[in-house]
Amino acid sequence: MKSVHQESIVSDLAITHYTQQCVTQLRDALSLGERARVNIALLSREPTSLCFRATLETASPENSSPFFIKIPIEINEISIRNFQKEIEFYHHISEMCTTAEQTTRHVLPRFIDGCASATKCLLILEDLSQTHQPINRYTLPTNSQIERMIHCLATIHSEWWGSHHHVTSLPSEVQQTYILTDFMRGADTYFHDFVLNSQFHLSGKHIQHFKRLFERLPERLQQRLFSEQHGNHHHLTLIHSDPHPGNFLLHQETASLKLIDWQDWKISFSAHDLVHLVISSIDISKYVFHDIDLLNIYMNALSQHIKHHFSFEQLLYDYRLGILRSLCVPIRHWKINLPAHLWMPQLTHSLAACDRLNCWELLA
Numbered sequence: 001m002k003s004v005h006q007e008s009i010v011s012d013l014a015i016t017h018y019t020q021q022c023v024t025q026l027r028d029a030l031s032l033g034e035r036a037r038v039n040i041a042l043l044s045r046e047p048t049s050l051c052f053r054a055t056l057e058t059a060s061p062e063n064s065s066p067f068f069i070k071i072p073i074e075i076n077e078i079s080i081r082n083f084q085k086e087i088e089f090y091h092h093i094s095e096m097c098t099t100a101e102q103t104t105r106h107v108l109p110r111f112i113d114g115c116a117s118a119t120k121c122l123l124i125l126e127d128l129s130q131t132h133q134p135i136n137r138y139t140l141p142t143n144s145q146i147e148r149m150i151h152c153l154a155t156i157h158s159e160w161w162g163s164h165h166h167v168t169s170l171p172s173e174v175q176q177t178y179i180l181t182d183f184m185r186g187a188d189t190y191f192h193d194f195v196l197n198s199q200f201h202l203s204g205k206h207i208q209h210f211k212r213l214f215e216r217l218p219e220r221l222q223q224r225l226f227s228e229q230h231g232n233h234h235h236l237t238l239i240h241s242d243p244h245p246g247n248f249l250l251h252q253e254t255a256s257l258k259l260i261d262w263q264d265w266k267i268s269f270s271a272h273d274l275v276h277l278v279i280s281s282i283d284i285s286k287y288v289f290h291d292i293d294l295l296n297i298y299m300n301a302l303s304q305h306i307k308h309h310f311s312f313e314q315l316l317y318d319y320r321l322g323i324l325r326s327l328c329v330p331i332r333h334w335k336i337n338l339p340a341h342l343w344m345p346q347l348t349h350s351l352a353a354c355d356r357l358n359c360w361e362l363l364a
Contacts, residue, residue: 015042015050022052022071025122029113032056040069043129048073048082053127066127067112075121083116086123086263090114104159107152107259109249125260128249132258137246140286144255149248149277150294151301152257153240157270158305160238187328188214194331200344206351209360210327216363217324224269224321235310235318239266239273244281271318274298275326279353280346291357295319320359326350 023038032038037057044051052069072079090111093104110126135141141149191210195202202210225236240247241264249258266272278284278294299312327350330343354360 018050018071018073019052022050022054022069022122025071025115025120026054026067026069026124028120029115029122029124043068048079053129066130068109068125068127068129070123070125072121075118080116080118080121082263083114083121083123085265086261087114087116089262089265090123090125104156107155107257109258109260128258131253132249132251135245135248135250137244137281141245141282143287143289145245145248145250146282146287146294147297148250148255148257149243149245150274150298152248152259153243153270153273153277154298154301155305156259157237157239157273158302161270161302161306161310162235162237162308187331190335191331194334198334199340200334200347209354209363212360212363213324213327217328220321220362221325224318235269235308235314236267237270239268239270240264241266241268241272241276243273243277245277269318269322270302271315271322272325274319275322279323279349280326280329283345283349285352291319291353292316317362320357320362323350323353323357323359324362327354 019040019042023040026032026038026040027034027036038054039057040052040054042050043053049070049072052071053066054069055066072083090108093108093111109128112124112126114123115121135145135149188211191214194200195207240259240262242261243259247259247261249260251257274295278291284291284294295312295315299315302310326346330347330350333343334340
């Protein structure tokens with residue numbers, strides 16, 4: 001969550017409008033009467049949404065705790081889809097993680113309510129702003145924080161690992177996210193423009209690697225996701241897809257973590273999340289440890305929970321494949337005119353990782 005004073009470009013008048021809108025939607029969602037007093041304060045402004053903290057002056061114990069409320073700045077097709085996806089996630093996780101042995105619920109905020117339509121769009125969770133703080137995504141996390149984030153991902157991945165029941169319980173439209181090659185659609189068609197106009201220098205060798213990437217990576221991903229040789233439902237699991245440090249909330253006393261912002265969740269191989277955290281979000285060159293060290297931390301945490309055989313060699317293969325996939329994301333971000341400071345570091349880190357781990361050989 002970013003400071004309102006640093007990030008907000010929404011006018012005071014607009015904030016008042018959104019605050020009133022938030023109160024109205026909260027009343028509707030919780031079936032509150034007009035007399036119920038709602039105290040509300042803006043917590044943060046994200047690029048496409050506003051986040052509030054609300055408390056109710058009520059005698060009802062279940063409504064006495066503060067709420068975290070997220071509403072879109074603009075209700076449109078994209079925001080409705082994103083809110084639907086996140087609400088859908090919380091509904092399914094809360095239904096499936098109900099026993100003491102299941103641990104995912106301990107790293108998720110408690111879901112209260114939500115809706116996503118053309119007239120009303122909001123997500124209501126328990127408020128953690130008084131006890132947790134996001135790890136700053138714009139400064140280097142500490143070694144301990146990185147290890148905790150990796151352990152948090154391993155906890156979630158292990159619970160969903162290769163579970164046929166979990167996978168088939170997902171809505172049909174969500175099951176389509178097995179296919180993760182859609183991100184490459186069109187990437188090869190505007191790569192030439194990227195080389196000419198992006199002001200990002202690619203060597204001739206890297207340009208040739210990219211051409212081979214567009215040609216062969218979709219097939220490699222399809223093989224990884226669907227090939228019977230991987231067994232155990234192909235060692236797939238539920239992934240977050242955007243686990244940058246700012247989406248991890250750190251408890252101020254216990255240092256335990258909660259993982260938020262689940263609008264991009266998918267079923268895939270777990271290294272997809274590791275790549276996003278280690279390669280896309282953190283400059284690993286600033287640390288004394290290396291990729292293999294972090295993969296070992298993850299593997300040790302994962303092996304404490306999963307019963308299926310999953311080798312370190314398979315994890316390393318998935319990690320390298322995920323790095324190759326990550327190369328296309330910055331190019332798409334350039335195409336939709338995102339500022340260079342948002343995509344250039346990721347491309348730099350991904351290229352360095354490809355060279356460091358010789359990921360290119362997977363395209364041979």
